Amino acid sequence: MMREIKFVCREMDCGNPVSVSRGPLVEDGRRGVTMLRCSGDESSIRQCDIRRGPGFCDGKYYHHVTCSESLRLVDGAGLCSGRVEVKSNQSWASVCKADFDQQDAEVVCVEFGCGTPAALQGGLYGEGEGQTWDKEFQCRGKESLLLDCDTSDRENNTCLPGNAVGLTCSEPDDVRLVGGGSRCAGGVEWYDQGEWRIVGTLSDVMSIAIVVCRQLGCGSTVSVLPGNTTRGFGVSCSGSEPSLRECIRTNELRPGLTVICSESVRLVDGAGLCSGRVEVKSNQSWASVCEADFDRQDAEVVCRDLGCGAPAALQGGLYGEGEGQTWDKEFQCKGKESLLLYCDTSDRENNTCPPGNAVGLTCSEPDDVRLVGGGSRCAGGVEWYDQGEWWTVGADDWDQRDIAAVVCRQLGCGSTVSVLPGNTTNGIRVFCSGSESSLRECRRMYDLRPELTVICSDLLVQPDIFLTDPMGGVFRGHQGPEMFRGYNFTITCSTQPQYPGGSFHLTFTGSNRTQTQPAVNHSAAFLFPAADDSHQGNYRCVYDNYVFSHNFSSESELLSLTITASPLPAFIIRHVVVLLILLTTITTSYLYYKPTRRQKRVNRVSSMDLYVNAMEMVSLSSRAEAGPGEERAAQGTE
Known part of the structure; x- marks a missing residue:
């Protein structure tokens, strides 16, 4: 939705969005646009997908947008990064790096409601296509708006290519996690209108958690739990936003949520929560890990730290190269530690990491989903382990196939064969797009829906x-x-x-x-x-x-x-086997009985009987090996 809000500010020629909220209409009850979808390539908001009419908007709620008016950051990743451009004679002009310093950057970051400047560099976000600002800013760093700063004429009226200044502000300190014993765990709170307010939602809890962990620099999301409070204002995120303020908020009350982040390790550029390039926090920045410094036992700890299953793949370059520094230690985990930071480390023998060696890790999905009552691990009613207990999963009719696809994928059970709704209404409601790698990446609501039974293609175990x-x-x-x-x-x-x-x-x-x-x-x-x-x-x-x-x-x-081919004819092998049995029996009998005269006679008789019996076995074996004609010939000879 923030992409669409940016279009609104751009269409009005008003710079960047500074804030956006969803609240009740305080004017008249005009019908309006309820769904606005832009790809980002449109030159006008009129080219976006717009749906109008009473069937789409009831006139009760509108989005309220505040734009920066005369300043914007262009081609950045969010509201707090981009190429600095100012409005000049009703057109936008980029600013030369020589005319813009740290104090100027501090004012821009404050104006956009962001944190302190994190990066300031010419050409960081490309070159502007229009003119270049012809003044030099002389801010003191305390101004609330860039246009409130003094300016002076530039000594040189040219700006060399590659010098259009790019700025990255840190995300604002308007989000915190409280009550979890760490800055990276606890209930989500958002500073708004001069007070800390509880953040709540009924739907995309995982998307919100991903944004919160990213904004706080707290690594990957480990888990998110709904709370019981109803004092939180509603928030909706896609999961790609760099900060929570780029999500959509409402003043409707929703249950609060508790988020736990990994704090000092994360997996980047993977397909889900359990795969990606391994990065650890070093001096408040993230560093990739060289494959030579990371082994299977280290991977087991990381997978456990992130709430995932056992390591499935470990390889250098598996998820690309990191843009920042490389971790300068070698991990020496024993495999039983609960956190990577609990592992011992040692200095690296070689302080370089060749290209293609940033270690990538794929953990198996956690065992928090199961199918029960179907006679197979790949068939049955869907259950999800959450908050220390197994919950029945329910869904609306249109979500069932997508949920089933995710469940079969997570369990390694092939594709979906069928999905059937159950009769019970005590299942937690889940929303999936069908592309998620595990069910915990889907959105969930704790209102009740009919349970569902899923049948996957790999129903039968391998014979x-x-x-x-x-x-x-x-x-x-x-x-x-x-x-x-x-x-x-x-x-x-x-x-x-x-x-x-x-x-x-x-x-x-x-x-x-x-x-x-x-x-x-x-x-x-x-x-x-x-x-x-x-x-x-x-x-x-x-x-x-x-x-x-x-x-x-x-x-x-x-x-x-x-x-x-047998090394000997079959009948010879059988004769040899029988003779070996015979010799073993005679030797055992001889050693067992005491060598008295009478016993010797008995032994001799017994041994003779054993020998006769053995020869009869040999004869029978020979006849069994011979054909009918050979058997008759043998009888004639006898």
Whole structure:
């Protein structure tokens, strides 16, 4: 909305917005514009998207805007930064750096309601296209307006390229966090009209918290909690504003909110609250961290500090390079600290950090969302862990698909298959655009809405696949499981018990053939005859099941099977195995019985019996290995 307010001041040729508020109309009840959307490229406010009429504006509330009139900051990031331009003969002129000093900058920052000057440099925000101001300002630093300052003629009437002065003021000290034991934690208060007032909202609490932490220089947002008070005036932010005063405010009472910021560490230029370039606070400015000074244990502490899950990616240059300084210490965390500042540090061996080495970190999303009652972690009613307890999440009809998309993404459960409203009305209301990386980046309201049930595509867990051979013919080679040629084998598919029924498909990439069996006790065994070269290749189990009125499937990892020649014929191997069993049995019997004469005789008889039995086993094994013709020939020989 601040972009649109800037258009209003520019359209009126009145410089920058100084303040904006939303209040009751005190004039007549004229209908007006309720929605004004500008992209920033328009040359006139008439080119913005405007909607008029009684259906859009009830005449009760209007935005009240105060513009600076004869001074503006151009091409900056917000109300408190940009190229300094003053109004001269009904046109705007940039100011030369030689004609503008620190005391002049202090007056400009005060006029715009900003903090003290933080940066003053020629060419900092580009060159102006028009004329250059032909006077030199001589402010004392105490004036309330720049035009109240004395001026003198310039000694040189030219301003070299790159010298149009750019100014960055710090954000005003009109926001604070109280009652949290730190300047970076507590209830949000805003200094307005000579007093500190509680900030409240019913909707975009996370967006407000992000702006507050940014304005206070307090790092990343860790959490935001609504309060019980109803004395706060309403505020609405998009989350991109550099300060809270660029948000829209109303005088309607809203519950207050408590914000907790990370204070001394932040993640910059990431996709959400849990990813970005690691920066730490050093001498009241932010410094990037070199990859060589930051390891996995350090990352675990940062992720915990920001209320995120475990580290998922850690890499230099992952989220670009920082524009400021580089942290000059090496972190030596043990991984159990609750804050990065609690970790030990040591001096760096090398005081330089090569380009591309500013460390970027991606933490997994926190485990503060779950799906319950659906038989799977990827299906069920949505619950959100907040303020020490699990809350049911509810939504209006038009928000349900967006919320479901965020939930499935956060849980790593694929895409949304279906979303169904429930019957209960005790769910906290949530608004999502669908692009958020986690549910805590969405807006929330604590009025009740029907709960919703979400079904994600990765409903079924990944099945397992393994190969067995009762005769011990399987061994693991360098390329995976290997099977001796001529042996029978079994491939078994199994899955965790989630839902009854279903079926397994065993696919073989060496051909187009697929075998299918029903899942019995959540598994299926596929038997194969004597292995030959045609069985060599890649196998995969696919588990299918029909639940929640949809077909779902899940694939196992590949099992790569190699068929290899046995070092000895199969019947010889079996004979050797039997003989080894025989020798082990005789040795055990001999050592067990005492060597008395009678016992020796018994031992000899027993040993002979064992030998006869073993030879019979060998004979039976030989006949089993031989074909029918060979068996008859053997009988004839006997």
